[in-house]
Every structure is written in C-alpha cells, then in structure tokens.
Amino acid sequence: MVKGDDAVVKKKNKVLRKKLRGKETVSTRIAAIIASKRRRKAGKRRICEGMCYSLPTPEDPFNDRNDPKFKKSKKDALFNKMDAKSEQSEDIQPQDNGIVNSCPSKFFCICLKAIQNAWIKESIFDVSVDEPLLSSRECFDFWKSYASGSDIWDKSEDLARNDQIAWVVSTASDDFTVKQKDEIVSQTPFLLYLVDCQERAAKVRSVCKPLRELGVHAVSVHPGVPLIHQFRGLKSCDPEFLIATPRRLLDLILVDAIDISNVKLLVVDGLDRFMSSGCEGTIKSIREFISGDPQIVIFSGSRKRASIGLAKSLIRKPVSELPHGMIKE
Template sequence: MAKGDDAVMKKRNKAIRKRLHKHSESSTAVSARVAAIIASKKRRKSGKRRMCEGMCFSLPTPDDPFNDRHEKKDLKGKEPKKKMSSQDDERGFVKGKSAALRNGTEARNVTLEQKNEKVVNLMDEQKSSMISMNSLGQKCLVDLEEKVKVIRKKGEHGQHGWACENLNHPSKFLIMCLNSIENALRHDGSYISEEDKPLFVNEWGVEFWKYYSSGKDILETSGPSSTVEQVAWIVSTAADTIARKEKEGMTFANPFLLFIVPSQEKAAKVRSICKPLKALGIHTVSIHPGASLDHQIQGLKSCEPEFLVSTPERLLELVTSKAIDISGVSLLVVDGLERFSNGGYPDMIKSIRQSISGTPLTVVFNDCFNHASVPLVQNLLSRSIYRLSLSDTIASLSSCIVQSVNVCTSEEEKLSKCIQILDQTYGNQLFSQPLKVLYIFVKDSNLSKLAAALKIKGYSVSSDSSCTISNFNDSEMKPAVSMINIEQISTADLEEYEIVIIPSFVLPIDSYVHVLSRMARHTVNGVLHSFLTKENAAVAGPLTETLEQCGQAVPEALRNLCLTAPMWEQ
C-alpha cells in the first residue's frame, strides 16, 4: 500500500474513533451538578479559578470568623499604574527602601494590631446584637440580653421550673398558631369578629402576652367568661412556650396547660379553639361528665396531651383514680368563677390546686364581683399578680378589694378602731410579706390625737412631708405605714398599698372611687376601711350605691344612716 494511502487510512480511523467517543459521552451524560463540579475542578487545576471561588483556600474559623488574618485578593479592578519618570522611580525606590528599613517591623506590628482590634470589635458587636424578624417581616436589631430569658427556679411553675421574660414581641410561631386558629374558625363559620381584625392584633391578647412574659399570675376582671379571642391567645402562648422548651431539649410527661371550665359546653368550645393546633404538634383532650369515665380513662392511656380541658368534678375523679397526673402542670387557667363560688366547687378547686406541685402560673377569669368569691381567688392567687381588664367600671377595677365601712358613735371610737386595724395587721401571720398600710387624712381631722396614740403604742411618726410611721422594734417584719393628706390623693402612688384607712369620711365620693380603683393593683388581699359618724350622713347614700355596684355587703348601720341623711341636711 502506498504511503499516501496509509496516511489517509490513519486519518479516517482517527475521525471514526473521535465520533464513537463523542457518541459514548452523550449516552452517559452526567447531571448538571456533577458537570459543574468537574468543570470547577478542571479550572482549579488549570489555574483559571473564578473570583467567587476565592474562599476555597481560606475558610473562616471560630478564631478568625471574618477571615481577616488571611490575605484577601481585592475583588475590585486595580487602578492603572501611574507612569513615573526614571528620576522619580529611582527616588521612590530609595525612599521606600529606606522607610522599609527604618520602620519595617513597627509597621507590620501596627497593621496586625489594627486587624486584631477590628476583629474583636466586630465580634463584640455580633455578640451584643442580632438581626431578627418582627411580626411584620421587617428586620430589626434585638439585644441578646433583652431576648427570651429563661430563669430556672427550683419548685416554681410546676415540674418544669420556668419563668420566662420576653421584652420584644411575640414570636413567629405564636403568630402562626393564632392564624391557624383564626383560619379554622372562619372556615367553620363559628368566629365572626365585630371589628374584623386578625387575632394577632387583639388588644387584650397583646396585654396578656406582656403579663404572661413577666411570669406573674393574672387576674382577668373584664366581666364575662373567656371569649374566643382570649382563649386563642392563651393556648397559642402556651404552645409557643412548649415549642421553645422542646428546642432546649425539655420534654413534657404531664399536661402543660390545665384549663378548668364550668360546663361541658364550655369544654367543647375551648377544645374547638385548640383543635387547629394539632397540626402543629399540640394535642388537646377534653374531659367532662358527658362521656363515660372508663372511656375517658382508656383515651388518656393512649395519648399524652399537652393541653387538658376539664370540669372540676370529672377531673377530681380521674385524679383520685390515678388515671391522670397533673402534678407537673405549668399553666393553670380557671374560667367562670361565678359558677365555682357556689356549692362544693370551692373545695374541688382547692383540691385540684393541691394536686399540682410547685407554683404554676395561674390565670383566673373573675366574672363574679360578689365578695363571696374573694376567698377562692385568694387561694388561687397567693403571689404578686397583674390585673388585666379592658373595662373601666368600678366593679371591674375594684375586684377582690374588700370595702369595710364602720359607723361609729364618737371620734374616740374611730381613733381606737384605726389603731386596732394597725395592730391586727402587724399581728397577722397569714401573709409571707408585710402589708403596706396607708392613712388618708383631712386638714381639720384629729391627726395629732392619732399620732399621740401611736407613740404610746411604740410607733414613731416622722416629721417629713410624707409623714411615714415606723416601729423601732422588728421594723423589717412590720408593714410600711404611711400618712397622706386628702389633697395628695390625685398624685400619690396608691397601687402598692394593700390596706388603706380613711379615719374621717369627709372626702367626696369621687375621691373614694379614685382610691378604690387604684389601690392594691398587685394583690388580691386589698382592704379599704372607712369610718363614719352621724355628721357624715350626707355621703352615706353615694357610698351605699358604690358598695352595691361592687357586690359588697352594705352594713345595716350604713343603711340606717342613709335614712337620717335628710334630717341632717335640714
């Protein structure tokens, strides 16, 4: 075969092999992701890396989170070099060389110190603040110290020992729970908002969330029993707490929320509000006398609910038979206190409360302004509380404050009873902390006589403007006793005083209502004592109406004084 033919044959065979190789590659095509990895590897081996791949050789570390200790290439285009003459070039070379010889080590040290200082400052800023998303989806800086704080205290808030503080805004999960409940209720047609506002902007709910985050008990005194919006905020806040605790590795062997209701209908209503949370991992069980006890026992054995809604009588039956353990309940809600104030319900509520270990955060809906419900509320709320009410009525603002009205025959009897109340307060051993007592006087009253009587009892009256009374012996165990003039009522801070005494009732009824609605804001043990004589018959009628509006017992002597009021006016 000629040499030319051999060359032609080799060329033809090479073309055939190339065509076959190309066909085989197309039949075994790789995915786009693998092809990208292969291409990146080829570029890296050939030295043609892209600028975005610059971090392949210097990843950030905990010691160097901002990668400042590695030499980074400037991603910006370099500025064109300025042309220099030979003389300038030579001068610059000599100058640079001498500067380097003179300051070489010092310059490098200064540069390293600046870089290290920059890293420390940036790390401090990162620790002091973080970027979070608010409920509207906007970025905002949040102080880590003001973020959710969990303060663990032994023996408090059930078995979980938690007291939470959240000083910013409700979490995304809480808003998601509220939206889930609202969408489900609107779909069923069982929820129609009068203002047509979403649940997460409900005024009551926002106030509840603030008080709940503080870790204090809550007394709700708006009037009626819990509404749909109120129940939705309570269960959503509890679900949010469970979610945060589970992220911290905490588990719940017992129900987290115990919702006590007065009837089967109310239990079904509360459970229907909680039902949409099942998709988010929150299981609710309703217990009431409408179903057989054995059926409910079997149902409780097959599940571990986070929320438990029950009537008191059926719950006691299950607790007595050890079908359910409520010792680790962290949030207790008592709804419909008016129904529980009669019959044997107070004893049932006390037994349920005793079955819960520790001090769970308690929410009480007090729809009964009768003074008969005060002992039950005091049993449930033994710690410092927040009063939550969107109503500005006298009955709502003065809920659980006992109004004691005494009609005396002489000024000496009034002074004697005023001192007796003070002695009883000192000798009262029912309260863990001393109560604060306040006397309210008028300018022409017998202030000097009372001060002299208190000095005989061993008290000392200070001469300053506040007229504070204190005892030299065991003063730390005594309540703080103060005196103010009637003209100071509008500016005085009355919310810390549990006991207020008005020795001479000559103040207007508006001032009396002002004191009643602003005293004892953080306790359910408030008492307002008033002393009248026949000379005060003109205010007996308005005072009687105020007592009746607040559901307080009206003394017979005060009613008789009302009958004599026209005679005194003449």
C-alpha cells in the first residue's frame, strides 16, 4: 500500500527533529563542561556544586572555602587553636618531681598480660583471688620511678616477688622496644639480672619466657652447667636479657664470651644474700665492666651497713626508694 504525502512528510520531520535534538544535546553538554572548567579555574562554583561536594560548617556557612581571604584567615585560626590546645594541655598535666605523670605504654600492658596469662595456664595465678598485675599500685610506682630515669632501691623484700620480677622485665621490654625503634640498641644485653643461685635464675627466666613471642629473648648463665657449653651458647646468640650469677658471669666476661659494656638496666636481686656469700667484690667488678650510666634496681630486705655500702657503690644517680619516695643522694 502506497503511503500518502502526509505520512512521508511526517517521517522526514521526525528524522530531522531527531538529528537536531542530537546536535543540541552534544553542544549543550560540551558547553557545560567548558563552563565548569572555567568556574573551577576561577575558584568559583555554583551553589548546587558546592553543596554536592562539601557541606557548610559553622566556620564556613556559605561554602566560601575557595576564597583566598577566607583560606588565610582559616589557617591563622587553626594555628591559634592549636596553640591554645597545647597551652591548655601543659596546664592540666600534673607534675611529680619534674616528671610528667603519664600512663604506661600499650606494649608494657601487653607484656604484663602475656606473663599473667602464662601463670593462669600453669595454675600459678588465680583470677578470683590474686590482684591483676597491671592494677597494682606498686607496679605503677615502680614504672613511674623507672620512667623518671632514677635508680630504684626496694627495701620491702629480701628477694623480688614474682609480680615484682614481672614489672621489671615488662618495663625493660617496653624500654628496649622503644630504643630498638630509634636504632640505639647495641648487640650487648639490654637487661642484666643478677641472682644468687641456679634455682633463682631458673625462676626469673620462667617469668621472662612469655616475652619471647613478643621479641624479647632471655638467657641464663649459672653453675651446674659446663662453662664451655655456656660459652658456645652466648657466642651463637645475642640475648636481650641476661640472667646470671655473679661469679659465673665474671668467668664468661674474662674469656670474652659476653660483652656487657652497653647494659642499660642492672638488677641486683637479693643484695643481702650476695653479701653473705662473699660476692661483694665480684659485683663491683661486674659494675666496672658496664660503661656509661645504666639504671640500677636493687632488692634488699634489710638495712645492714655493709649492704647499704655496697648499694651506694653501685648507684650513681638519684634514687627512688620504694615505697617511700625519692631520695637525693
């Protein structure tokens, strides 16, 4: 069937309108893109564009962030706000003997938690009866004294309790990791823990054992094991913590099995027992092999004149006598 003239004209007009509509759409889109680029280069935006990309704030209720004057004033206000915050923080932080009274680090808490969990598995620690290691006031006092940089003299016990050993090794682990990040840790042991016998060395090492998974390795040297065996063991590893009896340690130092020149923390556990066994001269010799000015922690249960004399020969800086406060020597 042949189409009429009206149908043909109608079809042609439809095709023409479609072409015109397509040209108009492309040109309008391109014009919009060009206009948007010009506004962006000029630092201006439509109200709708500003609302799409950023919401108004109390500091900028009209979205004038692109105004150079506003940017400058905003920058000055930001610096003034930061200065005010820093001054406020300095005012509210409590001071204690010139030391900022802050809190222990997260890694310190992790170390104590690892030791406590190990004791729970070994049925040494009862959660329903024993006080958590981290909640002890003595623990915080010890950490605060160590953080102040002073030496520590604890006269409450003849030998350190298990919880006190945990505080010492956790604090040392925390300090070691900080210095390790700053790349100021040498190959010598970071902590030297002096004990009076093999059994005591085994006990201290068992407290340190959970820290091995956290990157802190402890080694003990004591009588009852051949000297050559310990010599080879120390030559093949670089322990972070060294637990030792004084005479065996001095023997290993004299044959160059171990270098303790850069020890940062020296712990003397049971000062009265060392005096009774005649190790006073040995401990003094070991102290002379340590260069620099390490922090020293002493556990002594008595106030005998001989013990006090040995302690004073080891300590060379202000002392925190626990639990009685700070004593200036």
